[in-house]
Amino acid sequence: MIILGIESSCDESAAAICKDGEIINNKIATQSIHIKYGGVVPELASRAHQKNIVPVVSEAITESGIQLRDIDAIAYTQGPGLLGALLVGSSFAKGLALSLGKPLVPVNHMHGHILAHFIGVDKPEFPFLCLTVSGGHTQIVLVKSFLNLEIIGSTIDDAVGEAFDKTAKLLNLGYPGGPQIDKLAQKGNKLRYKFTPFQIGNYDYSFSGIKTSILYFLRDQQKVNPNFIVENIEDLAASIQYTLVEMLMIKLKKAAKDLAINRIAIAGGVSANSGLRNKLIETSIEKNWKTYIPDFEYCTDNAAMIAITGYHLFRSGTSGNLKDSPNPRLTF
Numbered sequence: 001m002i003i004l005g006i007e008s009s010c011d012e013s014a015a016a017i018c019k020d021g022e023i024i025n026n027k028i029a030t031q032s033i034h035i036k037y038g039g040v041v042p043e044l045a046s047r048a049h050q051k052n053i054v055p056v057v058s059e060a061i062t063e064s065g066i067q068l069r070d071i072d073a074i075a076y077t078q079g080p081g082l083l084g085a086l087l088v089g090s091s092f093a094k095g096l097a098l099s100l101g102k103p104l105v106p107v108n109h110m111h112g113h114i115l116a117h118f119i120g121v122d123k124p125e126f127p128f129l130c131l132t133v134s135g136g137h138t139q140i141v142l143v144k145s146f147l148n149l150e151i152i153g154s155t156i157d158d159a160v161g162e163a164f165d166k167t168a169k170l171l172n173l174g175y176p177g178g179p180q181i182d183k184l185a186q187k188g189n190k191l192r193y194k195f196t197p198f199q200i201g202n203y204d205y206s207f208s209g210i211k212t213s214i215l216y217f218l219r220d221q222q223k224v225n226p227n228f229i230v231e232n233i234e235d236l237a238a239s240i241q242y243t244l245v246e247m248l249m250i251k252l253k254k255a256a257k258d259l260a261i262n263r264i265a266i267a268g269g270v271s272a273n274s275g276l277r278n279k280l281i282e283t284s285i286e287k288n289w290k291t292y293i294p295d296f297e298y299c300t301d302n303a304a305m306i307a308i309t310g311y312h313l314f315r316s317g318t319s320g321n322l323k324d325s326p327n328p329r330l331t332f
Helices: 032-037 042-064 083-100 109-118 160-170 177-185 208-224 233-259 274-287 304-315
Strands: 002-007 012-019 022-030 073-079 104-108 128-133 138-143 149-154 263-267 290-292
Touching: 002 042, 002 083, 002 304, 012 042, 012 304, 022 042, 022 304, 032 042, 042 083, 073 083, 073 109, 073 304, 083 104, 104 109, 104 304, 109 128, 109 138, 109 263, 109 304, 128 233, 138 233, 149 233, 160 177, 160 208, 160 233, 177 233, 177 274, 208 233, 233 274, 263 274, 274 290
Parallel strands: 002 073, 073 104, 128 263, 263 290
Antiparallel strands: 002 012, 012 022, 128 138, 138 149
């Protein structure tokens, strides 16, 4: 079974080929135009997808050594994401499917991030908990099977990825801010500055309060020393990253204990953060967890995760049609 996967939820135009449950090619075209604006500009993202979608799909197919006629189904990101970006990917997938007479498989982007753990050798057993962390989502998901997933905790306001990026702006760092904070944090003292990890009930998260706390702290310090941020940038980055990671881990540890599950995974763009990855490894030793951390290329948005998810959906008999609409707020 050969599945073509297409990803276009935000600013990555990507295509991948999955053959019998194994990824044999994964192509990504990154949009660098957003850097000078300090964030993704939806209209520019849509235009870049229109420019990139044909080349990345063509490269994925050609380098895999297959023909268009060999494809059994076309999987594409239905949502969540930017509407214009999703429209480009879904429209291309539908047009290609119609011309080839092939089935369509709409895929939930976050479902894809979780099933990225089934690319490669070290695959988790069910059930397991997956902390999905990105610029738009922060969730704890109970994964019971390939197609049975339950969100047991999520953010009530901002996602942790947004907290990283917005904090990076306060520190006068460029975009994307999260990776730059991570790089600086590796040279800093994470205990230099104390920020209170805001907590709410159950397994849910809230990151708006910590962003405000950091904003006021920096404002007050700069009144005394205008060069405070520049002079202490590494320790600030380390302390902020440490606090955000602690906020994530407190709820994850609680969920693992309450549900008596010791198989723990992380997924999404923020799962590339070294502080989070190291903390998960440290906690796994402390709690006797079996942990699953995706390769870096499968942390950020990619089509391999869409192709592998499409494979499991299609194999189970799930497919879509031309009337399926992109959904920026799609949930499980």
